[in-house]
Amino acid sequence: MVTLDIRYTGQKNCELIHQPSGAVLHTDAPKDNQGKGESFSPTDLLAASLISCMITTMAIKAEPQGFNLKGCFGKVIKEMSSDPRKVRQLTIEIHLPKNITAEQKTYLENIAHGCPVKLSLAPEVITSTTFIYDL
Incomplete structure (x- = not known):
């Protein structure tokens, strides 16, 4: 089992944290769905x-x-x-x-x-x- 922490940071962006390693990813809504498309x-x-x-x-x-x-x-x-x-x-x-x-x-x-x-x-x-x- 793995735990991932997700925090909504505003403006259609989330921060994802992989608890076992501390690695961080960011998501952004795509341009065609109210986002800026600046990340995955x-x-x-x-x-x-x-x-x-x-x-x-x-x-x-x-x-x-x-x-x-x-x-x-x-x-x-x-x-x-x-x-x-x-x-x-x-x-x-x-x-x-x-x-x-x-x-x-x-x-x-x-x-x-x-x-x-x-x-x-x-x-x-x-x-x-x-x-x-x-x-």
């Missing part, structure tokens, strides 16, 4: 949480198998719906080492699709993931 929005963090969870979970499982994912990277594109306002689709692209075998690719992709954040998303959130083996 809460739904941006959802999108970032998904791809970082996918990559982290793959690394956790890959390292004991003897292959290193250091340097892999990706991006996520978040699309919103308006009524109700919510995340509609997350399009993910992850770049991985090209020397990974076909068996390892299947293993890693299954791990990514089974990461805790992905399993926590509502079924109506569309996710599309492309794995590119080019590093």
Whole structure:
């Protein structure tokens, strides 16, 4: 169990504190929803949480198998719906080492699709993931 403290600081901004480490993040409402867009929005963090969870979970499982994912990277594109306002689709692209075998690719992709954040998303959130083996 992890505790996070959140404080509304005004003007559509929140401060988030990770109790175990003291790390601090800030959120701001997006420009299209009364904010300034000066930091991550809460739904941006959802999108970032998904791809970082996918990559982290793959690394956790890959390292004991003897292959290193250091340097892999990706991006996520978040699309919103308006009524109700919510995340509609997350399009993910992850770049991985090209020397990974076909068996390892299947293993890693299954791990990514089974990461805790992905399993926590509502079924109506569309996710599309492309794995590119080019590093």
